[in-house]
Amino acid sequence: MHTAVDTQLIQALDSAHFLHPFTDLKDLQARGARVITRAQDIYVWDSEDRRMLDAMSGLWCVNVGYGRKELADAASQQMMTLPYYNSFFQTTNVPAAKLAAKLAALAPDVGERSFKHVFYSSSGSESNDSNVRMVRRYWDLLGQPQRKTIISRMNAYHGSTMAGASLGGMRDMHAQGDLPIPGITHIGQPYFFENGAPGESAEDFGVRAAGWLETKILEVGAEKVAAFIAEPLQGAGGVIIPPASYWPEIQRIVDKYGILLISDEVICAFGRLGHWFGYEKFGYKPDLITFAKAITGGYIPLGGVMVGNRVAKVLIEQGGEFTHGYTYSGHPVACAVALANLDIMERENLPGRVRDDVGPYLARAFAQLETHPLVGVAETCGFVGGLVLVRNPQTREKFKADLNVGMVCRGHCFANGLIMRAVGDRMIIAPPLTMTHAQIDEMLALIVKCLDSTYADVRKNGWL
Numbered sequence: 034m035h036t037a038v039d040t041q042l043i044q045a046l047d048s049a050h051f052l053h054p055f056t057d058l059k060d061l062q063a064r065g066a067r068v069i070t071r072a073q074d075i076y077v078w079d080s081e082d083r084r085m086l087d088a089m090s091g092l093w094c095v096n097v098g099y100g101r102k103e104l105a106d107a108a109s110q111q112m113m114t115l116p117y118y119n120s121f122f123q124t125t126n127v128p129a130a131k132l133a134a135k136l137a138a139l140a141p142d143v144g145e146r147s148f149k150h151v152f153y154s155s156s157g158s159e160s161n162d163s164n165v166r167m168v169r170r171y172w173d174l175l176g177q178p179q180r181k182t183i184i185s186r187m188n189a190y191h192g193s194t195m196a197g198a199s200l201g202g203m204r205d206m207h208a209q210g211d212l213p214i215p216g217i218t219h220i221g222q223p224y225f226f227e228n229g230a231p232g233e234s235a236e237d238f239g240v241r242a243a244g245w246l247e248t249k250i251l252e253v254g255a256e257k258v259a260a261f262i263a264e265p266l267q268g269a270g271g272v273i274i275p276p277a278s279y280w281p282e283i284q285r286i287v288d289k290y291g292i293l294l295i296s297d298e299v300i301c302a303f304g305r306l307g308h309w310f311g312y313e314k315f316g317y318k319p320d321l322i323t324f325a326k327a328i329t330g331g332y333i334p335l336g337g338v339m340v341g342n343r344v345a346k347v348l349i350e351q352g353g354e355f356t357h358g359y360t361y362s363g364h365p366v367a368c369a370v371a372l373a374n375l376d377i378m379e380r381e382n383l384p385g386r387v388r389d390d391v392g393p394y395l396a397r398a399f400a401q402l403e404t405h406p407l408v409g410v411a412e413t414c415g416f417v418g419g420l421v422l423v424r425n426p427q428t429r430e431k432f433k434a435d436l437n438v439g440m441v442c443r444g445h446c447f448a449n450g451l452i453m454r455a456v457g458d459r460m461i462i463a464p465p466l467t468m469t470h471a472q473i474d475e476m477l478a479l480i481v482k483c484l485d486s487t488y489a490d491v492r493k494n495g496w497l
């Protein structure tokens with residue numbers, strides 16, 4: 034079904050009125066935005082009826098694929114029953130209460146560190162703002178108001194609000210608007226390919242990289258540190274997968290100093306790594322979990338924080354108003370869609386499918402890309418993957434940054450009907466968890482084609 038859209042008209046309206054996020058606005062005005070009009074399964078179509086395989090699940094969120102009628106039905110039913118009501122003044126609504134209970138049931142029961150409570154927002158950024166306020170409130174209630182500092186990591190992405198962008202470790206975001214805000218500081222990321230010392234094993238590097246947290250805690254003063262926040266693996270930073278030794282050492286360090294651990298699972302939760310939550314994959318136990326995106330399959334905005342017993346107990350038992358919340362905290366339509374989405378994920382066993390079937394299948398196919406003359410390393414974790422474009426795979430020599438080889442490759446992806454993202458010279462994927470083996474093969478064939486075209490450009494331009 035091709036919906037007739039006047040591409041030029043929409044592009045003109047867009048250019049005249051729509052300021053896009055994370056976009057060079059001048060550049061976009063010159064070229065005109067790509068108009069996406071419809072989607073089904075793992076494919077999206079533009080206004081010229083060009084089909085593209087969406088290897089990014091939108092923005093890491095459409096884990097169940099496009100065109101799920103059940104989700105549209107859940108939204109429409111809830112809109113006709115109760116489209117909105119707030120949860121401020123001692124009121125609740127049916128989907129919000131049920132979803133909180135459902136999320137609590139999905140998180141593994143680990144005693145003191147179990148998750149029985151949820152605080153709702155509408156996005157990952159808002160959720161991380163909530164985290165900052167909540168951990169500071171927690172320490173205030175415990176009579177340790179000096180514990181304010183939150184440690185995060187360079188190249189992390191935790192959102193785009195003042196707190197989110199500050200928690201994140203993106204230099205170009207910090208450069209705009211005097212960020213980070215006070216009380217947030219960063220350590221290095223566990224990126225073995227780039228930061229491993231010559232001769233050092235990945236496991237040794239993982240322990241060394243985790244040690245940067247202890248160094249930072251001692252530098253700030255342990256009694257002033259409130260929390261450490263990290264993604265299980267860094268997603269928007271380029272799918273940086275930590276060595277297996279990293280997280281156990283981080284856990285040891287936060288436990289040693291009694292610091293709260295926030296797992297930002299906006300990308301990694303809901304089956305992405307083959308588990309309901311990403312921390313299960315890496316075997317650590319957070320106190321707070323940030324979620325958003327795939328909780329609704331991206332069909333409607335919803336985010337939140339899963340609050341572990343350690344924090345929830347203090348907030349609840351000590352009482353007093355936590356002066357924080359959003360108009361849309363526990364939005365009934367968003368929560369109804371989330372419930373229907375989690376039903377699909379359970380029924381189709383998507384986390385298990387990623388863990389035992391399509392995840393390993395993708396891992397084997399993706400690793401083959403390391404034989405390509407442009408690829409330094411190609412690795413996956415569950416259903417995310419990243420590869421590095423390098424000048425020389427043997428020596429791992431990189432291209433000069435200003436050549437923008439990643440963007441050249443991304444251009445070939447679009448031209449060939451594949452949506453893959455470039456982060457510097459890392460090309461990354463996070464496809465829908467519903468992909469069949471045949472669709473994985475189709476995606477890999479497209480990736481190879483785009484790598485070949487990029488390689489041809491690189492040779493033609495004399496960049497080797």
Ligand code: PMP
Pocket residue numbers: 155156157158159161190191192193264268269297298299300325326336
């Ligand atoms: N945390 C992480 C780990 C993310 O990947 C993102 C978004 N990519 C966010 C937070 C921010 O989420 P949102 O864009 O919904 O505010």
